[in-house]
Amino acid sequence: MSTSPAHAPMDQFAHAEGELLIGGLPLSRLAARIGRTPFYACDRALISRRIKDLRALLPPQVKLHYALKANPMPALASHLAPLVDGVDIASGGELKLALDAGIAPRNISFAGPGKTEAELFQSVAAGILIHVESAREVHLLAQAARTLRLPARVAVRVNPDFELKSAGMKMGGGPKPFGVDAAQVPAILAEISAAALAFEGFHFFPGSQNLSSAAIIDAQQKSFALARKLAACAPGSAPIQSINLGGGFGIPYFPGEQRLDCAPIAANLATLVAQATQVFPHAELVIELGRYLVGEAGIYVCRVLDRKISHDQIFLVTDGGLHQHLPASGNFGQVLRKNYPVAIGKRMHEPPTETVTLVGPLCTPLDVLAQRIQLPHAETGDLVVIFQSGAYGATASPQAFLGHPPVTEVLV
Ligand SMILES: *Cc1c(COP(=O)(O)O)cnc(C)c1O
Numbered sequence: 001m002s003t004s005p006a007h008a009p010m011d012q013f014a015h016a017e018g019e020l021l022i023g024g025l026p027l028s029r030l031a032a033r034i035g036r037t038p039f040y041a042c043d044r045a046l047i048s049r050r051i052k053d054l055r056a057l058l059p060p061q062v063k064l065h066y067a068l069k070a071n072p073m074p075a076l077a078s079h080l081a082p083l084v085d086g087v088d089i090a091s092g093g094e095l096k097l098a099l100d101a102g103i104a105p106r107n108i109s110f111a112g113p114g115k116t117e118a119e120l121f122q123s124v125a126a127g128i129l130i131h132v133e134s135a136r137e138v139h140l141l142a143q144a145a146r147t148l149r150l151p152a153r154v155a156v157r158v159n160p161d162f163e164l165k166s167a168g169m170k171m172g173g174g175p176k177p178f179g180v181d182a183a184q185v186p187a188i189l190a191e192i193s194a195a196a197l198a199f200e201g202f203h204f205f206p207g208s209q210n211l212s213s214a215a216i217i218d219a220q221q222k223s224f225a226l227a228r229k230l231a232a233c234a235p236g237s238a239p240i241q242s243i244n245l246g247g248g249f250g251i252p253y254f255p256g257e258q259r260l261d262c263a264p265i266a267a268n269l270a271t272l273v274a275q276a277t278q279v280f281p282h283a284e285l286v287i288e289l290g291r292y293l294v295g296e297a298g299i300y301v302c303r304v305l306d307r308k309i310s311h312d313q314i315f316l317v318t319d320g321g322l323h324q325h326l327p328a329s330g331n332f333g334q335v336l337r338k339n340y341p342v343a344i345g346k347r348m349h350e351p352p353t354e355t356v357t358l359v360g361p362l363c364t365p366l367d368v369l370a371q372r373i374q375l376p377h378a379e380t381g382d383l384v385v386i387f388q389s390g391a392y393g394a395t396a397s398p399q400a401f402l403g404h405p406p407v408t409e410v411l412v
Contacts, residue, residue: 004255005255007252007255010341010343012046015349018348018349018350020299020345020346022043023412027301027346027383031301031303034408034410037301037303037320037383038300038301038320039407039408039410040299040389041298041299041301041409042071042073042297042298042390043298043412046296047076047079047080047083047297048079050292051080051083054262054292057262057263058266059266061273062284063085064289065088065107065109065244066288067247067288067290068088068089068094068097068098069089069094069290070290070291070293070294071290071298072094074100074101076411077097077100077103078101078102079411080293080294081103085107086103086286088108088109089108089111089128090110091119092122095123095126095128099126108126108128109128109131109244109288110128110129110130111157112131112133115130115133120137120141121144124151125144129153129154129200129242130153130154131155131157132155132156132180133157133179134180138188138191139195141154141197142196142197145195145196151197152197153197155242156189156201156203156230157178157204158179158203158226158230159172159176159180159181159182160226161173161182161183161226162219164215167207167208167209167210168210168333169207172205173206179205182226185230189235190233199234200238201227201243202226202231204219204227204246205244205248205288206248208291209248209291210248211258211259212260213260216249220245220246220269223243223245224245227243228279231280239280239283240280240282243283243286244285244288245272245287246288247287247292249291250292251388252388253338253341253388254338254339254340255338290391291391291392295388295390296387296388296390297390298389298390298391300320300325301384301386302320302321302324302383303319303383304316304317304378304379304381313355313357315358316356316358316359316378316384318384319361320384320386321362322360322364322369322397322401323360323397323398323402324393325393325397327340327393329366329368332396337368339371340386340387342358342369342370342387343375343384344376344378344382344384345382345384347375347377353375353376354374354376362402363402393409394406394407
């Protein structure tokens with residue numbers, strides 16, 4: 001027996017007669033309904049349940065935002081709109097998506113290191129909160145406010161002077177293009193005050209894909225403490241209304257990883273809420289989650305086109321590949337390539353019988369979806385499932401590469 005660590009069980013999905021069910025449908029029936037492979041499918045009931053479970057832990061005062069870039073499928077955005085308190089966007093395109101999905105402008109916030117002049121004007125016209133990341137943005141927003149005769153609602157995105165420990169992707173601490181260094185925040189606040197922008201608070205986002213509740217708690221405590229310190233330099237006129245503590249909640253992708261325990265994070269947030277009522281009586285605490293809300297509810301499904309042996313190794317060649325699922329190929333921020341959890345759609349009950357490498361149709365050795373994994377026997381025509389694919393899938397992949405058609409996405 002191998003002692004290598006296993007993937008966390010993908011027990012969010014049921015199966016019947018050996019076949020995976022999604023949205024209550026056997027996978028092969030869903031594939032027949034869609035009429036083509038590959039496709040992404042997201043289970044709306046799983047997303048609703050994830051949010052319900054998280055809300056049951058979180059203090060009611062904490063606002064839960066969805067980071068749209070994790071999965072901007074319009075049907076999904078519309079499904080999430082009534083379930084979350086707001087949406088975080090990262091471009092003018094996502095602004096349109098969020099507004100189309102029915103999110104109130106008051107509850108939309110915009111972060112990103114390279115906002116264009118057009119995007120900043122659009123944001124002021126829409127009435128959303130802009131997470132300011134440079135002096136240039138302050139000046140453009142002042143122009144937008146004057147031209148449009150509207151308030152420019154801003155919070156300062158802080159590049160904190162600490163890192164999020166154990167994060168899969170660090171986005172704060174040290175030299176970063178994101179946000180304003182903590183040391184430069186007083187100067188930016190002075191500019192915001194001089195430009196008469198509507199200052200509302202602070203935004204922190206130290207990193208992503210973290211499975212350690214202790215590290216997330218540490219970052220949230222340090223962010224809150226930094227907000228208290230920086231608030232001393234805030235424009236005196238308006239009270240602080242919003243402190244966005246970021247997110248970074250991860251999901252288990254790779255062997256040996258376990259699901260994040262949110263209970264201690266929620267307990268820590270309750271402590272911070274109690275402190276906030278003392279020091280920031282008008283502020284709401286916000287967390288913004290992307291993959292944690294949607295990642296586990298989605299699968300990527302492709303079909304085996306060919307089964308080949310090369311030098312004693314079995315290759316399953318599928319119609320899906322890195323052009324549609326870049327993260328599973330390991331080319332979206334992994335240093336050492338690791339396998340996502342994979343299954344053969346109609347053999348959910350069967351133990352693995354062979355070691356195979358799952359590749360896509362592209363003429364590049366990078367097009368590997370899973371390397372030397374143990375699976376039950378699969379033949380040409382079988383459906384292969386890649387789990388944990390509800391976030392950073394279609395829109396995080398170079399779909400036009402090699403001229404393949406775009407992937408289908410459904411919400412079931
Ligand atoms: C990408 C991003 C998120 C979402 O990250 P996840 O890892 O999907 O939760 C949230 N906030 C900001 C500012 C981001 O850039």
